Amino acid sequence: MGTWDVTSPVIEAKDLDLTFETNDGPVHALKGVDLSVEKGEFVSFIGPSGCGKTTFLRCIAGLETPTGGALTVNGMSPDEARKSRAYGYVFQAAGLYPWRTIAGNIRLPLEIMGYPKSEHAERVDKVMSLVDLKGFGKKFPWQLSGGMQQRASIARALAFDADILLMDEPFGALDEIVRDHLNEQLLELWARTEKTIAFVTHSIPEAVYLSTKIVVMSPRPGRITDVIESPLPRERPLDIRDTQQFLDVAHRVREGLREGHSYD
Numbered sequence: 708m709g710t711w712d713v714t715s716p717v718i719e720a721k722d723l724d725l726t727f728e729t730n731d732g733p734v735h736a737l738k739g740v741d742l743s744v745e746k747g748e749f750v751s752f753i754g755p756s757g758c759g760k761t762t763f764l765r766c767i768a769g770l771e772t773p774t775g776g777a778l779t780v781n782g783m784s785p786d787e788a789r790k791s792r793a794y795g796y797v798f799q800a801a802g803l804y805p806w807r808t809i810a811g812n813i814r815l816p817l818e819i820m821g822y823p824k825s826e827h828a829e830r831v832d833k834v835m836s837l838v839d840l841k842g843f844g845k846k847f848p849w850q851l852s853g854g855m856q857q858r859a860s861i862a863r864a865l866a867f868d869a870d871i872l873l874m875d876e877p878f879g880a881l882d883e884i885v886r887d888h889l890n891e892q893l894l895e896l897w898a899r900t901e902k903t904i905a906f907v908t909h910s911i912p913e914a915v916y917l918s919t920k921i922v923v924m925s926p927r928p929g930r931i932t933d934v935i936e937s938p939l940p941r942e943r944p945l946d947i948r949d950t951q952q953f954l955d956v957a958h959r960v961r962e963g964l965r966e967g968h969s970y971d
């Protein structure tokens with residue numbers, strides 16, 4: 708821990724391996740994964756089903772234990788990082804408790820982690836305005852659209868002081884217009900909060916639009932086939948997607964996916 712400082716990578720994987728032992732034999736979910744993510748980066752993981760995207764995110768979160776190699780998060784073991792509340796986790800399903808209000812849902816991690824009660828209202832208000840949900844605190848989840856529910860789940864992951872946001876296909880279930888809007892909002896939120904974001908997606912345009920770094924993965928065994936440092940500026944209006952630079956990056960991602968695909 709002592710050697711870590713703000714210039715060190717926030718997430719660092721070296722030759723990471725993870726094999727699941729199953730009744731049908733071993734499943735090599737991650738093989739030789741090397742990756743370095745700096746503070747404030749927006750890194751996306753893209754690849755076909757089963758290439759280990761979720762498994763890698765779960766390793767970062769300390770929810771899976773690699774069977775080989777080394778992984779540090781904020782200079783600590785993932786388990787230590789989890790205990791020090793290094794990250795917030797956003798899933799594909801918003802996963803809000805239906806019997807709690809939106810504010811009640813967002814407050815939940817603060818209650819669980821024992822944040823002083825005097826801070827709750829201010830923190831909840833702050834993150835609700837960050838995700839543009841001001842005024843909806845007293846509503847129940849079912850009174851909100853899918854996109855709003857997903858924003859509430861992002862607010863919940865931001866309510867405490869984690870500097871890493873892990874997002875596993877958070878917008879996968881939403882229609883394209885809503886998804887565009889949330890992508891734009893997420894970039895704004897990222898710029899304002901300076902979080903480091905690790906984001907899993909199946910969508911090439913989403914990965915290219917959002918990321919400073921795109922990690923292309925391929926299955927059997929799950930491995931990294933390309934890491935693209937995005938040449939796009941950090942400030943990105945939606946119509947950047949029509950530029951040649953954007954299309955060039957998208958093309959490289961598509962080629963990487965094609966190379967790793969076995970079509971079986």
Ligand SMILES: Nc1ncnc2c1ncn2[C@@H]1O[C@H](COP(=O)(O)OP(=O)(O)OP(=O)(O)O)[C@@H](O)[C@H]1O
Pocket residue numbers: 727728729734735736754755756757758759760761762763929
């Ligand atoms: N707990 C587990 N036990 C056994 N095998 C597992 C376990 N978790 C994941 N796997 C296997 O590991 C591989 C990688 O799975 P993972 O969910 O990480 O892929 P993914 O890239 O996130 O896929 P998707 O895009 O479908 O979410 C798959 O073959 C999966 O079946």
